[in-house]
Amino acid sequence: MAVDPTPPEGIERYGYTQELRRSLTFRDLVVYGLIFMVPIAPFGIFGSVFQGSGGMVALAYAVGMLAMLFTAARTRRCRARSRWPDRSTPTPGGASRRRSGSCPAG
Structure with missing residues (x-):
């Protein structure tokens, strides 16, 4: 058995082998952003709120959260009823793909 006379470079000479991925996915970036931003985000607007x-900051945030939850639920229901992935995309003739009687846009 022949032994390689040149020692490996860097930390490989101590027996380390690369085991982790050296890439970030979109999900990784979103999670990192939430971990980094969410705890400090309210402090920037605390005074004005x-x-x-x-003085009822917690109530203001609770009302805002409730409004966002209703908006998200309505949007989810509207998107489920839509036939197209992007209802506001114009067609070649210039008409919108929105159906009459569907969820309001805007």
Whole structure:
């Protein structure tokens, strides 16, 4: 058995082998962004929310969250009823793909 006379470069000479992926997926970036931004995001607007809500910051955030949940639920239901992935895409004739009686746009 022949032994390689040149030692490996870097940390491989200590027996380390690369085991981790050296890439980030979109999901990885979103999770990193949430971990990094979510804890500090409210501090930037706390003063104006405190002033505007009369000191009831938690109630203001709860009302905002409830409004966003209703909006998301309505959007989900509208998108499920839609026949096309992007209903606002114009057709070659210039007409919109929106059907009459479907969910309101905007």
